[in-house]
Amino acid sequence: MKLLRLRWSLRDARRRWIQIVAIGFTLAIGIGLYAGLSSVTQWRLVSIDKSLEATRMYDLRATVSEGGDVPAGSLARLASEIDGIDRYNERLLFDTQVETVADGEELLVHGRIVGMDVSGSEPVVNDVHLIDDSARPASGTATPQVLVTRSFATFWDLPTSGTLTVGGDIDVDYVGAAVSPEFFLIIEGNGSLGKSNLAVLFAPLAAAQDISGRTGAVNDLVMTLEPGADAAAVTEQLIEAAASQDGVLLDVLTREATPSYIGLTGSPEIDQGIYNAISLLLFVGAAFAALNFSARMVEAQRREIGNSMAVGERPRSIVIRPLLIGLQIGIIGMILGVIVGYAIALQTVSVVQEVAWLPIFEQPFQAGIYGQAMALGFAVPVLAVLWPVVRAVRVKPVDAIRSSHLSSRGGSLGPIISRIPLPGRSLERMPFRNLMRAPRRTFLTLLTFTMSLAIMFAMLGLGSTFTTTLDDGNEELLGGEPDRFTVQLDSLYPVNSPQVQDVLANPTVQSGEAAMVLGANVTAAEPDGSVDEALQLDLAVRFVDFGSTVWTPTATQGSLSRGAPGIVLADKAARDLGVGIGDDVVVTHPALVDGAFTHSTRILQVDAIHPHPLRLNAYMDLSQTSTWGFGGLANIVTGVPADGSSLNDVKRSLFGSGSGVSLVQGLGETFQSLEDSLQQSQGVFFITRIFVIFLVMLIAFNTANISVDERSRDHATMFAYGIPVRRVIANLSVEGLLLGVVAVVLGGLFGYAILLWMALFQMPAAIPDIGMIVSVNWWEMALSFVLALAAIALAPVFPGRKLKNMFIPGQLRVME
Structure with a gap:
């Protein structure tokens, strides 16, 4: 009898093989999406940890404020005197312009040169991982040698080696591609830039100093901490020591506060929440499809089940035959689910790696995830078959055997529905x-x-x-204005200084305006005057002329008033802080007091809310720079290209003018990292x-x-x-x-x-x-x-x- 039932079920499978395979593949899609997407998340989490460990990403990073620098060795000396710091390396970072040819077309983009130890002779904090380990830049060559970040080189399909022009007229040879933990994912603190328009170049420290003209200078220190060290205490000691000994203001950033690290480590688990929702909904749909189709297949065998009951076969024996069909569907679903899951995982990995390339990316088979998915996928068709069979064997044999033309299949709604009048003929x-x-x-x-x-x-x-x-x-x-741009100066300059006036008077610049942008920490002020430290946002406050006829932010709530002391927040920032028009926020910002940089805290009223989706952008009237100690100074200039000039013409002209320009960037390019x-x-x-x-x-x-x-x-x-x-x-x-x-x-x-x-x-x-x-x-x-x-x-x-x-x-x- 067991052999007979098996042969009978195989006969059923042969007769309905199309439906069985189709139902199995329906389940396989649900199984595959869940298992495949979940596997990618596990691969990413493991690979991120191993990649960060292999390249020794910093625990703390200290940068000299407002584009300043100090003599080489001074930052290292401070780090050596503070308990809790394990390793440290000095660097020189500065923005520049990179010019090359890609796909036969001129490419002029924002560049960043990172001067550091790239010799590979000893462990380095925030080290680079070379794609080709034999291609290491050498110091002291006639033409400076650098490494280009892999994401940029891959996006523009650059050759493995070649020549770039930086700073307007300095040629450098790139000898290979590399990645660094700070740039596994290209995201800036102000939300700008991306892998397509940010060329990060890693150079020997001496070469970077020569390119920038800052001989013997550094402006950045990366550190790892000893196990159990208090990062907050080390940060406080470092800032105080720099201010008291050297009169230098340091901005200290933890690994966890680095935008690229946040995006890199935070997105897999958040993405998994979205993947789970998508997979669950699809799996539910697939499960209901399997339930529906399996039930209908069993109901089509109603008379055969009735005949079995009429000859005295026990219900538990009758159930075996249709259950074998459910087992066949489940096995097909599991096999196809593994294939679909791996196909989805491999395709998704290629998408993930295009955004964030990791030097170590492991893809072990996730047996636990696939086991869970397959177990659920196997159970669904079995239960789907069991339910209608149990219903079928509970009726009287004579009712089950009765021909379909004599049996009612309308259910409890049949008599009610039959009275509903419908237009047209029978067909x-x-x-x-x-x-x-x-x-x-x-x-x-x-x-x-x-x-x-x-x-x-x-x-x-x-x-x-x-x-x-x-x-x-x-x-x-x-x-x-699609070509509106911003010019970033390499320091703070008086508005009437030659550096600012040269930019405004450049023949390629039209409607230029001097302005100021400063980083600030903003927190909502409680009614009792206290501060909610759990919710703090780092914003880029731009001081612009609210009376300008060229450009001002749009106020969707409140109004912009020239000379008003309040702040204009993005709608997203206002919602995150829980503030509205007329509410107060506490702003901690850099200030210039007696020619020295310090930090200051003040309470500002929210005067308006603008619609830009990036919450980092905040605005104040240009007249308010004096209240922060920066009256009459500027560090950016905004404008549009003059008639007959392109954005590339502006970039080339300003970088070649020697006017203290460190960056020219089209505002349309600032959303590139978000797009990436x-x-x-x-x-x-x-x-x-x-x-x-x-x-x-x-x-x-x-x-x-x-x-x-x-x-x-x-x-x-x-x-x-x-x-x-x-x-x-x-x-x-x-x-x-x-x-x-x-x-x-x-x-x-x-x-x-x-x-x-x-x-x-x-x-x-x-x-x-x-x-x-x-x-x-x-x-x-x-x-x-x-x-x-x-x-x-x-x-x-x-x-x-x-x-x-x-x-x-x-x-x-x-x-x-």
């Missing part, structure tokens, strides 16, 4: 009646479509949200959308195929009366289309709720500096839904051959 009413006479079956099918379409809506909506956020941010910054950061999510969402569309097609195909099988007698009757096959297929298409339309409506509503949850709660946790602007591209959404409806409507065409070749007398024969 026109048939798709509606078919849906209404089996409400449980219809509901399960509708649920599977709804889940899939909801995920597709959410994925498309997230892509549109990212695009709108970036576009609105650029529109606010540019003010209608979102690229990974966009890539994962695109991969997910492909599998969702595949899932919709599978569900539609299975629905049509099983409907043809379980209604074979109905269709044979229609053929016997002369109704053509194309009309039967058209009815099935209308039935699917009706379900599809309802699923589109429900899926759109549910998908929009998912979109709001991801955009307003999940994405801000992954990228906290961006205020997402939820947007939906309705044309793209409508096209996607039309394609989904077309797939659902056309699915009955595939079993058309089965209908055409049907043996009508055999289907109509009734044995009583």
Whole structure:
């Protein structure tokens, strides 16, 4: 009997192999997405830790404030005198301009030279990892030698070695590519720059000093701490020692506060939350599809189950045969799930590595994750089969054996639904009646479509949200001038100084304005005057002329008043701080007192809120620089290219003028790091959308195929009366289309709720500096839904051959 049941189940599998494989593949998509995306998260977390350990990323980084520098050895001396510091290295960092040729076109981008020990002779804090270990730059060469960061070289497809021009007219040879923990992920503290427009060059310290003209100078110190050392205490001692001994103000940054580290280590777990949500919804949809189809397959064997009960076979024996079908579906789902999961994981890894390249990236097989997914995927079809079989064996044998034309399948709603008047003739009413006479079956099918379409809506909506956020941010910054730029000076200069005036008078510059940008820490002020230290934001406060006719920030709340002492916050910053118009914030900022830099704290009122999605951007009127001790000074100049000049013309002209310019950057380029950061999510969402569309097609195909099988007698009757096959297929298409339309409506509503949850709660946790602007591209959404409806409507065409070749007398024969 055991052998007989096995052969019988194999016969069932051979007869329904298309449905079994399709249901198994439906489950495999849910299994694969969960296991594949979860594996990538584990790979990233392990690889990030090992990469940071191998390159010895700093625990603390101290930088001389406001672009200053000190003699080499002075920062090292301070570190040697403070307990708790283990290793330390002095560096010289400065911004420059990098010019080269990429793909036959001139490339002029922001550059950053990092002068450090790149010899590899001894362990170095924040070391570089060379792609080719034999390509190390040498000191003392006629032409300075450097390493270029791998992300930039890969993006622009640069040769393995070549020549770059920095600072306007200094040629340097790059001898290879490298990565450093500080630049595994290219994100700046002000949210600007990215892998495509930031060329980080690693050079020997002496070469960097020569290029910058700062002979024997350093401005940066990276340190690792001894186990158990208090980072806060070391920071305080370091700042006090520098101020008292050398009169130098240091800005100290911990590893955990480094923007690139936050993005690198924080995003995998946040991304996993989004992956879990996507995978769970898809798996639920796939599980309901398997439940629905398995149940319908078992119900089609109702008479055979009744015959088994009539001859005295025990219910637990009857259950074995259909359970074997469930086991077959589960095994196929598990095997295909591993294949799909690994394919998704490898494709996702390629997307992840394009955004953040790690020197060590391990990809061990995640047996635990796949085991969980496969166990769940195996249990679903078994339980899906068990439920209808248990229902079937609980009825009387005579009711189970009764022919379908004598048995009611309408359920408890059948008598009610039968009284609903419908227009048209019998054939026109048939798709509606078919849906209404089996409400449980219809509901399960509708649920599977709804889940899939909801995920597709959410994925498309997230892509549109990212695009709108970036576009609105650029529109606010540019003010209608696509080539608006900012010139960063290498120090603070009086507004009437030659350095500032040379920039304003440059023939390539038009509508230039001197301004100031300073970093500040902002905290909400409590009503009792206390400060909530748990919520502090580091902002870039830009002092601009609120009365300017060239450009001012847009005030969506409050107003901009020339000479007003208040601050203008981004909408995202205001919401994060929990403040509104008229509320007070505590601002800690650098100040210039008697020619020396120090820190000062003041309370400012929020006068206005601007719509830029980047919360780091804050504004004050230019007249308020005097209250911070910087009256009459400037460190940036903004403007637009003069008629007949391009942005590259401005960059080349200003860097070659020797006017103290350290950086010329188009404001349209400042969102590049955000675009790079979102690229990974966009890539994962695109991969997910492909599998969702595949899932919709599978569900539609299975629905049509099983409907043809379980209604074979109905269709044979229609053929016997002369109704053509194309009309039967058209009815099935209308039935699917009706379900599809309802699923589109429900899926759109549910998908929009998912979109709001991801955009307003999940994405801000992954990228906290961006205020997402939820947007939906309705044309793209409508096209996607039309394609989904077309797939659902056309699915009955595939079993058309089965209908055409049907043996009508055999289907109509009734044995009583």
